[in-house]
Every structure is written in structure tokens, then in C-alpha cells.
Amino acid sequence: MLRDEQLRVFWMSRIDYEKNTGVRSHFHDDLYQFLYLIDGEGTIHINDETYELLPKHAYFISKRYKHRFYFTRPSSTIDLKFDMISNDLENLLKADCFPVPYFMGDSPKLKELFKLSVMNLKNSSPIIPYRIDVGFKDILLAMIQENSFTQDTSPRSMYSLKSEFHPDFPVIDYLLENLQSSITLEDIAKHFNFHPHYIIDLFRKKFDTTPMKLLQELRIEKSKEYLEFSNYTVTEIAELVGLSAPYFSRLFHSKEGISPTEYREQARTVVGKHILLEEDFSPSLKKQPEISKDIL
Structure with missing residues (x-):
């Protein structure tokens, strides 16, 4: 399968959470995680730091960082797990870490990647995972670049x-x-x-x-x-x-x-589904930690 040589997205999901639910503390030994909050609110704990979960914000979680999150009202997320194959790209990301949380606005680019993953789920194509790899890498690089001159430019200029x-x-x-x-x-x-x-x-x-x-x-x-x-x-x-x-x-x-209601029903058939973008993705990593109402 055609994949990017610097970064690969292995897993993606759109997950909706009910009020007072969340995910227990866990970590990923060899994967990065990127969590984007479409709507809702709550708290996320990454290592020893606690942050507010805010709509239209992204949360970057490094390998082996313990994390858990809890939602105080109904919330919707886009969740990605990925790895950086290139040491240069990985070092660049570490050297220019963007703040947590990171405001992304409506992020049409990220939502387009999710649409592509759904398209691949319904009608697999060798080109779509490659487009997702490249597209997500572009999002990360734009975030890194923007953060490098945030003080000199107006925020969110790249994502309006x-x-x-x-x-x-x-x-x-x-x-x-x-x-x-x-x-x-x-x-x-x-x-x-x-x-x-x-x-x-x-x-x-x-x-x-x-x-x-x-x-x-x-x-x-x-x-x-x-x-x-x-x-x-x-x-x-x-x-x-x-x-x-x-x-x-x-x-x-x-x-x-179709009607707007029918369109929404079709779109939501993939909510909560784990969309794998590589067939040999480790079975031990496929499972998303269980949603729990008792995580505090």
C-alpha cells in the first residue's frame, strides 16, 4: 500500500461522548495521539498537567504520555493515532511543540481527512491513506510553523x-x-x-x-x-x-x-467506528480504551 515516508496515520475515529463520561488513564507505547474537540467541554490530564477540553481546540499527546479525559457535557471528537517515521520530522515536532490546547477553529482540513477515511472505509482505495498521511502532515507542519511566529502574526490566520x-x-x-x-x-x-x-x-x-x-x-x-x-x-x-x-x-x-435528516443519519453510521488505515496495524493497538462513567 502506498504510504507517506515521513508520517503515517494508522487509526481515526469520530467519537461522541455522553455527559459525565470519559476515558480512563492509559498511554500508547509507540504511537502519537491527536484529539480534536468538535463540540463540548471537559478536562484532559496529560502526564501531570490538567487542561480544559475546549471546542475547536486540538490536544497533542506524545508517546508514552499518560492521559485521560472526562466530559462534563455531551461532546464530539475526532481522534487520530499516528507515528512519525522520519527522525527529522519527529525532532522538528519536539523542538517546536505547539501549546496545549491549540486553537484550530472549524478546521475544514481535518474534517476533510475524516471524510476521506470514511470514503476509504466504504470503498477502499490505495491512494486515500496516502492522501490522509500527507494531509495530516501538512496540518501538523502548518501548526508548527504558525506557532514559531505566533507573537508576530494574528492567531489562526492559517485556519480561517x-x-x-x-x-x-x-x-x-x-x-x-x-x-x-x-x-x-x-x-x-x-x-x-x-x-x-x-x-x-x-x-x-x-x-x-x-x-x-x-x-x-x-x-x-x-x-x-x-x-x-x-x-x-x-x-x-x-x-x-x-x-x-x-x-x-x-x-x-x-x-x-436525500433530505438533511437522511444525510445526517448516513454520516453518523461511522460515528464510533475505528477506521483502520493499514491492514497490519497491531491488534493490541486497535482497541480504544473503554468509555467510562467512573474515571475520576
Whole structure:
């Protein structure tokens, strides 16, 4: 199987925890762990240090570090176990450790890796694990680089949602920043002091579509993220993307072929599943420590 020569992700899972549950103290002898909290709160103990578990934050756990965590309200996580094959990469990570917790924001890149792992679970491909290795390595390196000049730059510049889309096209920034609002072509034209026809021509040349159709696509993509990675109701999600609930449901069905509720049910069939990315991954490491209500 094709794998990256510097870093390999062996295991990934999206795990939801109930209130007052967690994982007992344990350690991994030859694996690193990366825990990202989608939503929720609690505490995590790493060696002798205790940290708050905060939404949109990541927690890096080194090999042989004892750790346990406990959630004080319903919480959702993305959990990875990986190893660094390259000594140079491992030394770089040790030399430039990022703070715990580490704010990642919505982290579309990490969520995309989880989607890839689910895709590989359903339809295995030799290229997908390699893409996950490379993608996660890119996330770690970006975090290390950002931490090296945090004091000189504004935080989260590398992980803001709008920078993930066409940074050379500010109209996209405007659309992303106003997904929750009811905006029209005239609003866009007025904001940028252009004629509406000029805005339409720009979008046709760059994206082969109209501004309002692209706005619909952005709203649907954002709603899919909410359906996959949040506990908002369908009505709440509709409001978050600037649509009425009935129209949102019709639009979503027309684009995806299923209702928002059906999409969420499909996405959650993999919640709690251990997604292995290498067949000979040691059986002793496959098992996630049991969730417990009595870990304090």
C-alpha cells in the first residue's frame, strides 16, 4: 500500500461522548495521539498537567504520555493515532511543540481527512491513506510553523475558513462571511461598488456560474458540515445558513438527492467506528480504551 515516508496515520475515529463520561488513564507505547474537540467541554490530564477540553481546540499527546479525559457535557471528537517515521520530522515536532490546547477553529482540513477515511472505509482505495498521511502532515507542519511566529502574526490566520477559498477573490470572502444573512446580488454589487452585471460577468468567467448559485453551493456545503459535525437541529442549521427550514430542506434534497435528516443519519453510521488505515496495524493497538462513567 502506498504510504507517506515521513508520517503515517494508522487509526481515526469520530467519537461522541455522553455527559459525565470519559476515558480512563492509559498511554500508547509507540504511537502519537491527536484529539480534536468538535463540540463540548471537559478536562484532559496529560502526564501531570490538567487542561480544559475546549471546542475547536486540538490536544497533542506524545508517546508514552499518560492521559485521560472526562466530559462534563455531551461532546464530539475526532481522534487520530499516528507515528512519525522520519527522525527529522519527529525532532522538528519536539523542538517546536505547539501549546496545549491549540486553537484550530472549524478546521475544514481535518474534517476533510475524516471524510476521506470514511470514503476509504466504504470503498477502499490505495491512494486515500496516502492522501490522509500527507494531509495530516501538512496540518501538523502548518501548526508548527504558525506557532514559531505566533507573537508576530494574528492567531489562526492559517485556519480561517475564508482563506481556504480563493484568497485572491474577495467576493467569496464576503459570501462566506454572510452565509447567515439574506443577501442579494444588489447587496454584493453595492458592497464592492460594482454594477450587478459586472459581478455576474466576474462569476461566469471565474466559476462558470452566477453569484447566487455559488452562494447556494456554499450554504449547502456549510450545512453538510453542520449535519456531520454538530448537534444543531435541521431548523437551526437552516437559520445558520440564512434559509428558511422548508426551503433549506427542498434545496438540500435537490442538490444531494436525500433530505438533511437522511444525510445526517448516513454520516453518523461511522460515528464510533475505528477506521483502520493499514491492514497490519497491531491488534493490541486497535482497541480504544473503554468509555467510562467512573474515571475520576
